[in-house]
Amino acid sequence: MKLNTILWSTRGRDWGFRMLLQPKIPCDDWLLPYEAMFNHTSTEDTKLSRGKVTIHGNHVPYVAVTFADPESRKDRAGRIIPHKIAIVGEESNKFQDFDSVQKDVWQKLSSVYAQLYEHESVAMEKIQLICNDGLIKISKKEHQQEAHTEEKQPNFQIAVVIMAAMTLAIVVVILLQIVSKKPEIPSPSSTVRETNQIVSKVRQQNLLEKSTKSSENNSSDSDKSLTLMEKELNPIMQSEFKAPITAN
Known part of the structure; x- marks a missing residue:
């Protein structure tokens, strides 16, 4: 059988x-x-x-x-x-x-x-039975396991090489993405908005400067008027103080 x-x-x-x-x-x-x-x-x-x-x-x-x-x-x-x-x-x-x-x-x-x-x-x-030439032989699994280990070593090496290649490919893809990344270009609407804000600030600054100059000019005119009044009043004041005092 x-x-x-x-x-x-x-x-x-x-x-x-x-x-x-x-x-x-x-x-x-x-x-x-x-x-x-x-x-x-x-x-x-x-x-x-x-x-x-x-x-x-x-x-x-x-x-x-x-x-x-x-x-x-x-x-x-x-x-x-x-x-x-x-x-x-x-x-x-x-x-x-x-x-x-x-x-x-x-x-x-x-x-x-x-x-x-x-x-x-x-x-x-650790024992297995092997049928060979119409006989059943008792064999130790250790020898077979060693053979399987030797057979698996090349497969392990191949797996390591594949993993290293995959890692390298991922690194290259990341570097290419970093290098090829383009700076963001502002949209026309945002550019116009920023320009309007700058123009508005400049106008406010000009108005402020004009207001300051106007107040300075008004102050200068007032000082000139006071100076003229002093010049006109000084001779009168001096003549009154110089007049002799008569006794009653």
């Missing part, structure tokens, strides 16, 4: 439920098909279900079984561990009953599970 058509979900002594195997069929999130295939099955049931599940708009056939661990292994809480296994795709048509699925599929999975059962939860986070 093709191992890359298997979806396998179970738990261990210290680690919780997880999908150890997923079919090599393009799918964004296998949790949705998983729930559709096992939605009517509890972890304690021994059951086979068959149907079609929607993956990327395609109705894909499947056969799914749920059964307790054949060796009655338990988790830390003392519960019997269940296994949920589905064969997805045309390969599922080869299995007609529960016994055929459990016998053929579990024969491929039992030795792998025996190695994983006692793993700590933290250790399981």
Whole structure:
């Protein structure tokens, strides 16, 4: 049978439920098909279900079984561990009953599970299963993560270059706007208004100056009149004071 058509979900002594195997069929999130295939099955049931599940708009056939661990292994809480296994795709048509699925599929999975059962939860986070040449191999995720990191480095460098280019373009646009900014030209109406105000101020200043000169001229004429009167009165006053005083 093709191992890359298997979806396998179970738990261990210290680690919780997880999908150890997923079919090599393009799918964004296998949790949705998983729930559709096992939605009517509890972890304690021994059951086979068959149907079609929607993956990327395609109705894909499947056969799914749920059964307790054949060796009655338990988790830390003392519960019997269940296994949920589905064969997805045309390969599922080869299995007609529960016994055929459990016998053929579990024969491929039992030795792998025996190695994983006692793993700590933290250790399981670093492990993945790889199907290759009809065998299931246990591999560490660290090596794959390092490869992904090396692949992402060029992408990161490209992103930095793009960001720098975008920043430079923004600076250039701002500088061009500053350089090309034209001074504001006053409108004709505002210019006429300002001119009228200046002319009005000049007229008021001229009127003020004329008024000042007029008052100065009036004062000068008055002074001249007083001076003439003094000249006329002085001889009379002097003659009166010089006249002899006669005794009665």
